[in-house]
Amino acid sequence: MLISGEPGAGKTRLAEEAVAGLAPGRVLWGRCQEIEGAPAFWPWIQVLRAYIRTTPGERLCAELGDDAAELARLVPAVRTRCPRAAPGHETLDPEAARFRLFDAVTMFLCTIASAGLLVVVLDDLHWADSESLLLLAFVARELHDQRLLVLGTYRETELRQSRAGARAFGDLARASHCLTLTGLTAGDVGEYVLAACDRAPEPESIQAILRATEGHSSSPRWSSFSVSEGSSTRRHLVPDTSTFQPRCTR
Numbered sequence: 350m351l352i353s354g355e356p357g358a359g360k361t362r363l364a365e366e367a368v369a370g371l372a373p374g375r376v377l378w379g380r381c382q383e384i385e386g387a388p389a390f391w392p393w394i395q396v397l398r399a400y401i402r403t404t405p406g407e408r409l410c411a412e413l414g415d416d417a418a419e420l421a422r423l424v425p426a427v428r429t430r431c432p433r434a435a436p437g438h439e440t441l442d443p444e445a446a447r448f449r450l451f452d453a454v455t456m457f458l459c460t461i462a463s464a465g466l467l468v469v470v471l472d473d474l475h476w477a478d479s480e481s482l483l484l485l486a487f488v489a490r491e492l493h494d495q496r497l498l499v500l501g502t503y504r505e506t507e508l509r510q511s512r513a514g515a516r517a518f519g520d521l522a523r524a525s526h527c528l529t530l531t532g533l534t535a536g537d538v539g540e541y542v543l544a545a546c547d548r549a550p551e552p553e554s555i556q557a558i559l560r561a562t563e564g565h566s567s568s569p570r571w572s573s574f575s576v577s578e579g580s581s582t583r584r585h586l587v588p589d590t591s592t593f594q595p596r597c598t599r
Contacts (some may be wrong), residue, residue: 351474351522352502354530357563360502363530367500368468374403376468381476389480390423392471393454398424400461406430410458418452447480451487458488462497474503474518486521501525526537532563 352360368376377399379392388394401424412430413420421587427434441449461467472478472484488498491554508518516597533541535555542550542558550558 350500350526352528353505360530364470364500378470383476386592389478392481393484394423396469401426416453416456419450420457426566451484455488455491459492459495459496461544462495466496469499474501475507482518489525523564574593
């Protein structure tokens with residue numbers, strides 16, 4: 350599933366809430382970085398490394414199977430945890446090598462998911478390198494009938510600015526369920542303020558909140574607002590908005 354929206358729309362928060370009830374070992378996070386120098390496959394390295402470092406050695410080696418050496422290309426710690434994962438000596442052309450790596454990652458995730466639901470969360474995919482997106486598309490096609498859920502968040506406007514990313518993302522979007530988060534409406538704001546402060550705000554106050562927060566439920570400017578009452582103005586503290594769900598469209 351892909352979750353899109355503008356900055357502050359609540360994409361990461363929604364993903365966090367979606368996996369909150371699952372055991373920590375069954376949720377693996379990978380976060381893409383905007384900074385220069387991040388290696389290829391960085392979000393996937395984080396996902397695999399988290400599992401490899403915390404899984405008992407004997408069980409891990411059994412789950413890695415014959416693909417241990419391939420996965421060690423992404424996570425060198427595999428060689429420490431499973432000494433048999435020695436580097437291979439076979440020389441492959443780049444396309445064949447990439448396919449073998451993609452297949453190894455996919456089979457490893459399939460094995461992990463066979464023990465119970467596994468959720469992989471890839472945050473800020475608009476910053477992902479094209480190789481990471483291609484691997485994600487490969488996994489989505491091959492594991493659609495497995496007990497594996499991949500949640501990806503991204504900003505569509507920034508993704509479009511990357512030609513390579515947009516091209517790689519095209520196939521992925523066609524193979525995924527997509528959810529778009531939009532800003533809060535005036536009605537949403539009115540309902541929230543009523544629930545938070547036990548009184549309905551004036552229309553002017555609603556519009557002021559919308560202008561200040563741009564309709565984003567996670568905006569820090571939600572911390573306070575003014576409610577007009579006759580000729581006076583009362584200031585109210587707004588509680589944590591994490592309980593307020595962003596509006597979404599399919």
